[in-house]
Amino acid sequence: MEALGINPLQLAAQIVNFLIIFFILYKLTYRTILKVLGEREKKIWESMEYSDKIKAEWEKMGKVHTEEVGKARKEAEMIREEAKLAADENRQGILTEAREEAEGLVKKEMAAFEEKKRAEEKTLRTKTIEMSTLIAERLIRDYLRKEDQQSMVDEAIKQLDSMKS
Template sequence: MEGIGINLPLLLAFVINFVILFTLLGIFLYKPVLKMLDERQAKIKDSMEQAEQIKEQAAHSEEQIKAHLETARKEGQAIIAQATQIGERLKEEAKEGARQEAESLMAKARTEIQRDRDKTIEELRQEFVDIAILAAEKVINETLDREKHRKLIGEVLEENTTFKQS
């Protein structure tokens, strides 16, 4: 083999050196690099899984927030409806109270007017009786007992009132 320029002991030394170098590289470099690559791959895989979990949690949280917002919106609408209903009821109660108060005032006014009317009629009646007594005294020129005159005129007025009512 020397004729082709290959030195067998040197070739054998190169092969042994290559095997030793390859073995040493495999033990000290290749395995740690593979271990480091495997660890990095595992970390990346874990990070991806965590990112996926976080994404799922975020989606779940978003759904919960949407549900809470929807619940809050419905509660708000219910509160607004209830407040509107209470407002309407209070308005109706106020109207009813005002109506009742107006009716009460009208009834009091009617009662007072009737009382004043009755009082005025009674006063007019008394004045009429007094005038009639004075006129009768002047006509017959004698003073009769005032009480008898009042009684007599009262009877005449009663007859006159019952006659008008009939």
């Protein structure tokens, strides 16, 4: 060993020194280091368990949220359908009311037209009778004698009296 440049006495002393330092460090720091590592490991496991709980809770909340969104969508769809039906009913009511009002106006205008037509016909008849009477009067006056005129008037009076009876 000496040929290699190793002194056995010095090597033994260094080994003894190493073992003494190792023993002292083991007694003083090994337990502390193990304790710190154990605490860190415990905290890591607790953090992992907590993150698993949070993840499970998050997934649960996601499912609840998805269900609530689904319910809200269904409810919104129902409200939309109800509004659509109400609008259709309202539209039908308005159309029916407008149709009835238009028919009423047409009937009213037709009645007014018929009334006006009757009034015009009555006026036309009256004027026709007046003109016929005027023409007949002139013809009678110009072409008939007084005695013939008197006999015609008497005959007309008799006819009127017989109509009244």
